[in-house]
Amino acid sequence: DVKVTQSSRYLVKRTGEKVFLECVQDMDHENMFWYRQDPGLGLRLIYFSYDVKMKEKGDIPEGYSVSREKKERFSLILESASTNQTSMYLCASSFLSGAGGEQYFGPGTRLTVT
C-alpha cells in the first residue's frame, strides 16, 4: 500500500511567520506534488518535483517555495505567511512514467493563518 504522510493535520500560524509543511512517501516515487484545495476552486498545483533537487512551478507558485533534498521527502515553505494562504494543503506522489499519472495523496494539512 502506498503511503503518503504529512507532518501536521492542523496548523495555526500568524501572519508573517515562516511555515514548513513536510510530506513523506514510502513507495520510491519519483514525482511529488503540492496542491492547495479551496471550496469551489478544486485542487490547484503549487509546485511539483520530478527528481531530487528538481522542481517546477505549478499554477499558483507565488508566495511558496519547495525543497526536495531526498527522494522520499518534499517540503513546502511559506516564506511569510499571509491570511490568503489559509487553505487545505495536499501532498501527492506518482511514478515517473507519467502515462496515466495517477497520484496518491496524503491526508492533508489544514493551515489557518491569523
Add this chain to the structure above:
Amino acid sequence: QKEVEQDPGPLSVPEGAIVSLNCTYSNSAFQYFMWYRQYSRKGPELLMYTYSSGNKEDGRFTAQVDKSSKYISLFIRDSQPSDSATYLCAMTSPVDYKLSFGAGTTVTVRA
C-alpha cells in the same frame, strides 16, 4: 475558461438511488481519466481510472468516457450512506504527469 468543468452540486440522494456525476474538458490531448473520492477531512483516493472511450465497471461504480464530446461521467448504483463524499474528476495527457482536476461534487446519500 477552465480546462476541466465539473457539475458543482451538491447532490443529495436517498439510499439506493443512482448517482450521476459529470465533467467536461476542453483539452483534446487528455487521454487518461480518473475519478477520486475524498471523504471529509481526508485526502483524495483514486476510485476509477480509464484511458479509452466507453464504459468501465468496478462493482457499483461505472466510469464512462466520450472523447468525441470531451465528456466523462461516473455512475454509482445502489448508493449507500458510505458513498457520501466529494468526488473529483481528473485527467492528463500521455506526455504530462500533472493532473487537471475538476472542482469536485459533494454527494450526500441519505439513509
